[in-house]
Amino acid sequence: MNDRDLERLLHARRVTRRGFIYITGMGSAAAFLAACGGPSVSPTSAPPTSAPAAATNASAAPTNAGATNAPAPTTAAAGKVEDELFLYNWAEYVNPDNIDAFSKANNVKVTLSFFESNEDALAKVEAGGTGYDVLAPTGYMVQIMADKGLLMPLDLSRIPNFKYMGAEFAKGRPHDPDNKWSVTKDWGTTGIAWNSDKIKEEITSLDDFWKLAPKYSGKIAMMDSSPEIIGLTLKYLGYPYNSCDQKQLDEALNKLLELKPHIKAFDSSYFDLLSTDEVWMSFAWNGDVFNANSKRKDAGKPESIQYVIAKEGGELWEDDWVILKDAPHPNAAYAWINFILDPQNQAKESDFTYYASGEDEAKQYMDEEVTKNPAIYPSDEVLAKLEAAQVLPGDCTQYREELYTKLKSA
Amino acid sequence: MTQKKARRNYGWLLLVPAGIWYLVFFLIPSLFPLVFSFAQSDPTGGIFLRDFSVDNYARFLDCNFAAWSQLGECIYLKVFWQTIVFAVLGTLGCLVLAYPLAYFLATRVGKWRTTLLVLIIIPFWTSFLIRTYAWVVLLADQGLINSFLVDLGILADDARIPMLYNPFAVYLGIIYNYLPLMIFPLYVSLERLDKTLLEASKDLGANRLATFRNITLQLTAPGLFTGILLTFIPLTGEYIIPAILGGSKTLLMGNLVANQFLQARDWAFGSASSVMLIAILVVFILIWYRFSEGQSVEVA
Numbered sequence: 001m002n003d004r005d006l007e008r009l010l011h012a013r014r015v016t017r018r019g020f021i022y023i024t025g026m027g028s029a030a031a032f033l034a035a036c037g038g039p040s041v042s043p044t045s046a047p048p049t050s051a052p053a054a055a056t057n058a059s060a061a062p063t064n065a066g067a068t069n070a071p072a073p074t075t076a077a078a079g080k081v082e083d084e085l086f087l088y089n090w091a092e093y094v095n096p097d098n099i100d101a102f103s104k105a106n107n108v109k110v111t112l113s114f115f116e117s118n119e120d121a122l123a124k125v126e127a128g129g130t131g132y133d134v135l136a137p138t139g140y141m142v143q144i145m146a147d148k149g150l151l152m153p154l155d156l157s158r159i160p161n162f163k164y165m166g167a168e169f170a171k172g173r174p175h176d177p178d179n180k181w182s183v184t185k186d187w188g189t190t191g192i193a194w195n196s197d198k199i200k201e202e203i204t205s206l207d208d209f210w211k212l213a214p215k216y217s218g219k220i221a222m223m224d225s226s227p228e229i230i231g232l233t234l235k236y237l238g239y240p241y242n243s244c245d246q247k248q249l250d251e252a253l254n255k256l257l258e259l260k261p262h263i264k265a266f267d268s269s270y271f272d273l274l275s276t277d278e279v280w281m282s283f284a285w286n287g288d289v290f291n292a293n294s295k296r297k298d299a300g301k302p303e304s305i306q307y308v309i310a311k312e313g314g315e316l317w318e319d320d321w322v323i324l325k326d327a328p329h330p331n332a333a334y335a336w337i338n339f340i341l342d343p344q345n346q347a348k349e350s351d352f353t354y355y356a357s358g359e360d361e362a363k364q365y366m367d368e369e370v371t372k373n374p375a376i377y378p379s380d381e382v383l384a385k386l387e388a389a390q391v392l393p394g395d396c397t398q399y400r401e402e403l404y405t406k407l408k409s410a
Numbered sequence: 411m412t413q414k415k416a417r418r419n420y421g422w423l424l425l426v427p428a429g430i431w432y433l434v435f436f437l438i439p440s441l442f443p444l445v446f447s448f449a450q451s452d453p454t455g456g457i458f459l460r461d462f463s464v465d466n467y468a469r470f471l472d473c474n475f476a477a478w479s480q481l482g483e484c485i486y487l488k489v490f491w492q493t494i495v496f497a498v499l500g501t502l503g504c505l506v507l508a509y510p511l512a513y514f515l516a517t518r519v520g521k522w523r524t525t526l527l528v529l530i531i532i533p534f535w536t537s538f539l540i541r542t543y544a545w546v547v548l549l550a551d552q553g554l555i556n557s558f559l560v561d562l563g564i565l566a567d568d569a570r571i572p573m574l575y576n577p578f579a580v581y582l583g584i585i586y587n588y589l590p591l592m593i594f595p596l597y598v599s600l601e602r603l604d605k606t607l608l609e610a611s612k613d614l615g616a617n618r619l620a621t622f623r624n625i626t627l628q629l630t631a632p633g634l635f636t637g638i639l640l641t642f643i644p645l646t647g648e649y650i651i652p653a654i655l656g657g658s659k660t661l662l663m664g665n666l667v668a669n670q671f672l673q674a675r676d677w678a679f680g681s682a683s684s685v686m687l688i689a690i691l692v693v694f695i696l697i698w699y700r701f702s703e704g705q706s707v708e709v710a
Contacts, residue, residue: 119672122455144454144675218572224658226673257481265575265657276552394453394676401674402485408661409489410481 082329085110085336088121088132090319094340095352102339108332125150125324133327134336139318140391142182143175151181152323158334159183161341169318169358174388182320183337184358186349189378189386190228190315193274193284193292197304205311206236209281210259217262221273222283224266226404227389228315229256232283235313241387244396253403257410266408271295274305285317286375290354307375309382316386318358350376440688443681455675466682486666486683493663493687496652497645500584501592504641507585508592515593516600527597534590542654545583549574549655575657583651588644592637599633600626635702643691663687 087094091114099110113132115121118141124130125145137145145151156162162170162183169184176182194203198219201212213220222229231241233252243249264279271288273279275295286307293303321340323333339345346357347365356376357363363371370376392400447466450458473484515526533541548554556570565571573579603626611621627634649664658665663683670680 117672123672126455147454148456224653226669253481260659263657263659266659267657276550278550278552391454394451397453397674398676398679401669401676404669404673405485405489405661405666406482408659408665409485409492 079331081106081108081335082332083108085134085329085332086113086132087111087134087136087336088113088115088124088130089136090114091116093136093319093353095348097352098340098345098348101345102336105339106332106335108335110336128326130324131328132324133329133333135322135324136185136319137322139173139175139182139320140389142320142322143391145322146176146181150325152325152327152330153180154183154323155334159338159341161338161343164341164343164346164359164361166358166360173318174390176320182322183341185319185321185340186353186355186357187316187318188286188355189309190232190283190285190317191307191309192281193271193289193305193307194281195274195277195304196306197302198277198280203281203306204308206232207312209310210236210255212281213259213262216280218264219280220259220263220282221265221267221270221279222263223268223270223285225268226400228283229266229407230400230403231315231387231389232310235310235387238312241313241315242390242392244392244399246399249399249403253406256407260407260410275299275301277301287353287355289375309378309386311385313385313387316383316388318388443684446678447682447685449678451676451678453675455677457677466679467686469679470682470686489661489666490663490687490690492660493646496580496648496660496662497642500581500588500645500648501638501642503581503585504588504592505638508589508596508637512593512596512600515597516603517605530590530593538587539650541587542583542651545579545586545655546574549579549582574655575659577656579655580652580660583655584645584648587651588641591640591644595633595636595640596630597633599630599636603629631702635698639695639698643695646687646691 085108087110089112094112099112102108103110115124118138121135121137122141122145125132125135126148135145142151156179162179165184169187170179171177173179173184192203192206192209199212199216201208203209203212230249230252233255234243234248235241237248237251237255239245239248239252265273267273270279270282270284271292272295274282274284275292276299284307289305289307292305296303296305321337323330323337327333340349341359343359343362344365346359346362349355350357350362350370351367354370354376357366363377374382445459446457448462448464450461452458470486473487475484477483478488515523519526546553550556551570551572551574553574555573556565559565560567560570607625607629608621611625616624647664648662649668652658652660652662653665661669667680667684667687670676670683674680
């Protein structure tokens with residue numbers, strides 16, 4: 001705009017001070033909305049759920065449930081236990097009583113932070129400078145983090161309670177055979193959950209799942225995560241969970257496409273859908289079933305969510321405790337891990353999270369409803385049919401991800 | 411004796427702070443995906459800056475157009491196409507609703523104008539995510555609206571209306587969330603329209619439609635173009651609404667890029683995908699601006 005235009009504008013319509021402020025105000029409101037009108041959520045969360053990584057303080061507050069204060073043997077510490085500890089974990093995944101007990105016994109202030117997915121945790125830890133000491137990632141992520149040099153190698157002599165670890169978890173785990181980086185926090189399974197109040201048929205296999213889908217169309221969900229979706233479909237077809245065979249994967253895609261019209265939603269918070277009767281059947285992680293049932297109890301609904309590991313098999317996963325390489329409080333970290341591996345504390349964990357412990361020794365201290373529950377402690381013959389998810393080579397991951405893209409965009 | 415002193419123009423200094431901001435926080439970070447897109451992915455997540463090639467772009471563009479409708483063909487172009495269709499329909503939906511509202515606000519409303527404007531702005535100071543989840547509570551089969559209708563006896567319990575996890579919910583969500591982006595530019599330019607011109611047009615014998623077409627539309631075209639741009643561009647990157655309201659049953663470019671970085675840990679391909687989206691949008695914007703250049707009209 002040159003001077004001549006400006007002059008004309010000024011004379012054609014007087015720019016009053018009020019008008020100027022008004023226009024700038026509107027303009028900046030529009031600009032503000034343009035900036036903030038888009039999704040304001042960190043793009044690293046996938047599946048997108050609400051809770052951003054929050055830090056809560058579980059400091060040494062006296063608890064009344066701390067009567068059975070499991071002794072926290074101070075490890076043969078290579079140094080004095082620091083006075084702070086930062087845990088980075090899934091939400092609601094550690095018994096607060098254990099945190100309080102550890103806090104008091106060792107005079108340590110414990111701070112919890114949460115992540116929504118393993119990938120979120122990896123992204124954050126890789127970025128560095130987090131100040132976290134101890135993490136609880138899933139098995140495959142332990143391998144990835146170890147490969148990237150993000151973890152501190154564990155000196156098992158500083159964790160005497162490791163002697164209680166069950167045989168299968170003390171050696172030979174696919175993602176960390178020598179327990180160089182991690183110890184098992186707990187383990188669980190992936191299978192099928194359904195609402196026996198709405199679905200009268202007995203579901204025992206993935207075949208049942210596929211056969212019942214047309215009948216209960218629109219009442220089915222599954223988690224929004226490609227390893228589980230693809231893996232379980234492969235098991236249904238009789239193939240390995242970690243298959244990289246393109247023909248097998250293509251078959252799995254076709255099977256999933258059969259199912260897609262009947263699926264209400266892909267949602268990793270499917271247990272919310274189960275608890276409100278929005279869906280009646282879903283692929284599920286075993287612990288979520290208890291979550292769903294307790295939500296139903298609170299809402300006055302029958303606690304009718306059942307869980308079964310499919311006849312064709314399923315996934316066996318575990319979450320591990322690891323220490324970050326740059327942990328600012330390594331002695332406290334070791335003290336924590338040793339504390340939590342005490343069988344009585346393991347029992348308290350399982351009673352709280354409804355996930356199985358790696359220590360058989362701990363079962364004697366657990367509630368019977370936990371140890372006798374086949375959804376938490378399946379029989380050995382069922383366990384034999386489970387496979388652990390592995391970190392797959394790059395081109396295999398690429399192909400499986402493409403499969404997932406094709407499924408979603410169909 | 412008059413000699414005009416040559417005045418140095420220091421106006422450009424005003425641009426320096428904003429310029430530095432854009433350079434450091436926008437342009438330079440934007441170069442990272444560009445560089446990564448030609449490199450190799452670290453299978454555990456990350457980039458190896460070696461073996462530079464255009465393989466990732468080739469993979470993205472890999473398409474046998476003749477077999478478009480076959481499964482497995484043109485995988486990524488299909489996602490791109492679906493995203494564009496989605497963004498265009500969303501923008502049109504916003505436009506259809508926003509224009510009458512903006513017109514009403516700019517011309518008919520008297521003392522209530524500020525109040526109404528504030529009422530439009532306030533919901534958008536709440537978190538985008540919370541507003542979207544609120545729709546889940548409202549629209550679910552077992553949600554508030556359906557349960558209300560069932561309690562009133564209007565609906566049978568097993569005949570609830572499926573209003574969630576389908577295209578209806580997705581478009582409702584995006585129109586709800588993006589409407590102000592369309593309203594405000596339209597409002598601003600409509601408000602600034604000299605209403606005496608409309609009177610003049612009527613005096614000269616034009617009917618309402620002709621007046622609208624020849625005067626209003628033409629003079630407020632900048633607002634229209636801005637509104638469309640402000641709505642369309644963020645819509646192409648939309649990621650949350652199809653996931654939460656659509657039951658994650660569709661895949662848009664935003665979801666695709668996120669999956670590549672997080673699930674597939676294929677940073678190079680994720681970078682290439684996002685660069686493709688940005689490049690095509692930039693081309694579109696350039697054409698758009700060229701097209702809208704001829705729209706500015708002098709107000710004599």
